[in-house]
Amino acid sequence: MRTRRIAAAIAAVALLPATAALLSASQASAQTSDEIQAEIDERNEDLEKVIEDFNAKREELDDANQLIADIEAELPLLEAASLEATEALGEFAASAYTGGDFAMVNSVLSGDPADFADRLMYLENLTSAENEALAANLAQVEELQTRKSELEALQASADEILEDIEKQQEEIEAEIAALEEEYDDAYAEENPPDYSDSNYSGSSGVVEFAYAQLGDPYGYGDAGPDSWDCSGLTQGAWGAVGVSLSHNAAMQWDETARISRDELQEGDLVFYNNLSHVGIYIGGGEIIHAPNSSTVVKIVDMDYSGSIDGYGRP
Known part of the structure; x- marks a missing residue:
């Protein structure tokens, strides 16, 4: 089923390398500027991996977004069909009530839509045509609920993956920024300014x-x-x-x-x-x-x- 394939592809994005495993604290006082620069380069490589992993999954995410759009486009038709089916079921129930079979029909209509088809076997007094019509109407109601559930699951998964990737990127960028500050401090300590020729020509x-x-x-x-x-x-x-x-x-x-x-x-x-x-x-x-x-x-x-x-x- 296409929905399951897309959901599985989206779930794979969650296996991107954990930022915590990529990052390690560094102490400028214990490192030279060259060592810190090497660590900055390493973190930039980690950042590229996260971004490229995201790019590699972009097709799956695009597919998921397309499927979301497809389902959203289907919903008005499904809702209309479900409404029509519900009205048909109401008419069927009303007809059954006048014929004395209301309790039996109510047992079908009172359960979860997913269980309706199983309950039909108990309505042995229905004709084959009536059974088929009722089953078709119930299927319309169930299809609407199924597609809504698929839509909610896909939207939640896509949002979660995007948030996870953004968090990884932000954490690595913050680590790089901190390392760059440490580099500046270490470099300044290793290369103190020469003020031997500094002269003040003002009057203060x-x-x-x-x-x-x-x-x-x-x-x-x-x-x-x-x-x-x-x-x-x-x-x-x-x-x-x-x-x-x-x-x-x-x-x-x-x-x-x-x-x-x-x-x-x-x-x-x-x-x-x-x-x-x-x-x-x-x-x-x-x-x-x-x-x-x-x-x-x-x-x-x-x-x-x-x-x-x-x-x-x-």
Whole structure:
């Protein structure tokens, strides 16, 4: 039967490789950038397999969708035939009632449509022609129910397969995105920027101090002179021009005046991540900051994290 063949073909799609088996967590701190790149390449191959497996099953899914459309096109005719058959059965029942056989006919009509044909054997008093007409009418009702059931099963199967494939694709793409971030971190750690020739030509003493610290290592709780954390660097830079700030990003927020992005000037502070990080604006949409223990004091785009809380001027 075509419906069963299509349903079996659709079910085969569910055997696509489980994403969980394809993916494995990686730790940037334990891998080189080359190793992470190799893993990215491997995950891209996994993604291609999922997509190609889907493409290979597309014909079966297309067949299923065509069958769904065929059944949907048949339904109006089947429903009309079923209605006509039901009316004929009603007329038959009414005729039987007037002849005293209503209880016997009711025993046929009261059961599930699939059982109607079996019940006919008990109506021995019906003629052969009456039996054939009644069976044909019952078959029309049963055919409608069968086709509706086939339609519901095919639609559910097709929807489930598409959702499964989309989920696999999304999970692998998310893993690749995470690996690419790890690659960037590992590469940056392996190839720290050379700031030996970095010179500041502006007039801000705060930015000039920050430039002098480029390439210094990050240190938790450090405020110089050779290592820094984020608020230690901003504290040291503003301290170099005689402005006292606390060694804490949230406190520095309270110690600065709120300004807009358009009002930013060299030396102003940019706050991030619910006031857990702070950097020094140096102009041109960039900041100098001490990011974390995996890297050094460096220059980055101001929007590097996408979670800016606001801007402050001491």
